[in-house]
Amino acid sequence: MKIDVMVAGEAHLRFVTQINDAIDEAAKQRGTGIARRTDEYIADKINSGKAIIAVNRDEFVGFCYIESWGHDEFVANSGLIVRPQYRGMGVAKRIKQAAFDLSRKRFPNAKLFGLTTGEAVMRINTDLGYEPVTFAKLTDDEEFWQGCQSCVNYDVLQRTNLTKCLCTGMIYDPVKVAKKKAAEAEAAAEAKKKSGSFWSRLFGK
Numbered sequence: 020m021k022i023d024v025m026v027a028g029e030a031h032l033r034f035v036t037q038i039n040d041a042i043d044e045a046a047k048q049r050g051t052g053i054a055r056r057t058d059e060y061i062a063d064k065i066n067s068g069k070a071i072i073a074v075n076r077d078e079f080v081g082f083c084y085i086e087s088w089g090h091d092e093f094v095a096n097s098g099l100i101v102r103p104q105y106r107g108m109g110v111a112k113r114i115k116q117a118a119f120d121l122s123r124k125r126f127p128n129a130k131l132f133g134l135t136t137g138e139a140v141m142r143i144n145t146d147l148g149y150e151p152v153t154f155a156k157l158t159d160d161e162e163f164w165q166g167c168q169s170c171v172n173y174d175v176l177q178r179t180n181l182t183k184c185l186c187t188g189m190i191y192d193p194v195k196v197a198k199k200k201a202a203e204a205e206a207a208a209e210a211k212k213k214s215g216s217f218w219s220r221l222f223g224k
């Protein structure tokens with residue numbers, strides 16, 4: 020078996036209904052109540068180069084697409100699905116990494132975020148550098164939150180005035196990550212300098 024993960028293109032449009040069925044079926048099984056997307060919506064994501072697909076030769080394996088919100092200030096990876104027979108093999112991890120790379124390339128200044136109740140997605144997001152945050156740190160784009168309206172837990176979100184629900188919000192903030200990396204590099208350089216001066220004091224060099 021050779022599973023390839025790539026940005027979806029025209030050749031993958033034939034999988035649209037199958038992809039949508041798989042997302043829909045998984046949502047039903049999880050009992051989220053999330054409404055089915057239209058096939059046109061999925062096709063549009065593929066046509067605009069905003070979808071990642073995993074295939075095993077001629078067979079559809081998994082999928083995910085990206086959506087931007089709040090005038091491109093935020094980007095979410097949505098519709099993540101791996102067909103049941105391909106689960107537990109690291110496919111979602113590869114799809115999410117590809118979606119992350121695509122999001123960073125297409126929207127370099129955007130904060131990447133997601134809402135999930137799933138442990139697998141929380142683990143993958145954490146490995147990618149996402150952090151759990153309160154909903155106040157996510158987009159305030161009304162259209163995004165309207166997407167929660169069909170969820171079985173929407174009453175919770177309404178009662179809390181969009182501040183909390185059963186999902187965990189996670190965010191990757193490129194500015195924060197860059198600052199953290201710079202601080203780590205500075206600390207490492209400082210430690211190296213200190214250890215260098217220790218040895219030079221010891222051996223008088």
Ligand SMILES: CC(C)(COP(=O)(O)OP(=O)(O)OC[C@H]1O[C@@H](n2cnc3c(N)ncnc32)[C@H](O)[C@@H]1OP(=O)(O)O)[C@@H](O)C(=O)NCCC(=O)NCCS
Nearest residue numbers: 045099100101106107108109110111112135138139140142
């Ligand atoms: C969630 C889903 C995409 C995971 O796909 P997958 O290819 O099996 O995931 P991976 O094999 O890449 O596993 C990624 C990580 O999640 C963990 N994981 C996978 N399935 C898990 C589960 N059901 N419960 C807890 N952890 C799980 C893996 O151990 C791995 O963690 P690690 O990196 O610490 O080892 C898949 O189960 C699915 O399509 N589910 C239905 C749709 C869905 O829930 N989508 C997410 C909506 S937010």
